[in-house]
Amino acid sequence: MTSIDLNADLGEGFGHWRLTDDEQLLTVVTSANVACGFHAGDPATMRRVCELAAARGVRIGAQVSYRDLAGFGRRAMDVPPAELAAEVAYQIGALEVFARAAGSRVSYVKPHGALYNRVVHDEEQAAAVVEGVLLADDSLPVLGLPGSRLLELAGKAGLPTVTEAFADRAYTEEGTLVLRGRDGAVLTDPEAVVARSVDLARLGTVTAHSGARIAVRARSLCLHGDTPGAVELAHRVRQRLEASGVRVEAFV
Template identity: 55%
Template sequence: MKAIDLNSDLGESYGAWGMGDDTAMLAIVSSANVACGFHAGDAAGILKTVRAAAEKSVAIGAHVSYPDRVGFGRRDMDVTPDELIADVIYQIGALKGIAAAAGTTVRYVKPHGALYNRIANDAKQGQAVIDGIKSVDPSLVLMGLAGTPILDLARRAGLAVVAEAFADRAYTPDGQLVSRREAGAVLHDPQAIAQRMVQLARDGTLTAIDGSTIRIEAQSICVHGDSPGAVSIAREIRRAFEADGLHVASFLDNR
């Protein structure tokens, strides 16, 4: 039975401000990208999410970001390499401490939002993120956008990597994510999304926003936890996978 990882961005609530339904998502996904406080998440909420993930045997990753609470980490920042290295070290270290308190471990790193998009093709900031990860724990896996240079850059630096695709995002003909500022960038129909992901898992292809077919080799599929209807989307993807003989399991299980 072919296995595919299903991940979601969690731990993003802050105080009285709730974001997503972590409890429901953790019953569906196999990996959790947990906020580290720079774009979202407070200490108590992050600890609660990590404990819940541990109880469900869901793999935990550090969802590192630019320091941008107001913009939810979605504003690009031209930071220096030294600043970015330190920010990555700080965030991974914080989540490692919380994970240890919850009796579990951080297994991988997935940059968030604007940082994720920037390092996909920006070697300078990408190398800073890699250096930050290696400074803390070189056994951590870097999760990045499938088909982009950051994955090869990380491999050459000695990091293990996992290529990721997005269930609820549209793609350009060259395999990039359609900007959230453009119409049709975010997908909402659970059934249509699920069938796209079955196609991706089985054939390694997707239909781009212009109707063309593109090839994407990915070992993990993300459903954004803050998207409207995120739980319904994730649940339908898992149902469609299992109906098609696909097994949902963390990419770490195959290493």
């Protein structure tokens, strides 16, 4: 039977402000990408999400980012490699404290936002992220875009790699994501997102922004938690996947 992991970005709040419905999304997803304080999140939020995830048997992932609270980690930044490696390790270590306290552990690492897009092609920044993961734990899987420099370098360094696809993001013909801010970069039609999820899981294909059909083979499917109606959409995606004969389970 075909299987796929469902991941979502969680803990994206700060203080009394919350962007994601963590409690409800944790009833649907199998992996939680927890913000580690650099693009969103704070110690209390990280602790709460880890406790909720551990109680539901959801895997905890460190969603590492550029230090960019004001821009939600989506602004392009040039960070020296040694500094970026240290900051990646720092974020993983901070989350590990709360994961362990909740009776779980950090099970993988996924970059966020501008850093995620940068390490698709930028070898220097990708190498810095890999160095940071190795500093924190040289057994941690790295989640990223198929064909990215990040996954290539992580694999060469001996880290497990996990390919990821996006149910609600537009793709270029090269298999990369259409940058946010461009027309059609984010899919807003719920039925289109649900249908795409099934195609990605069962066929490993997606229709690019140009209309071309391309191969995108992934072990994990990302559902964004910061979009309107995210919880209802996540439920619909999971229900349709299971009805289509896809087993939803964590990749680790």
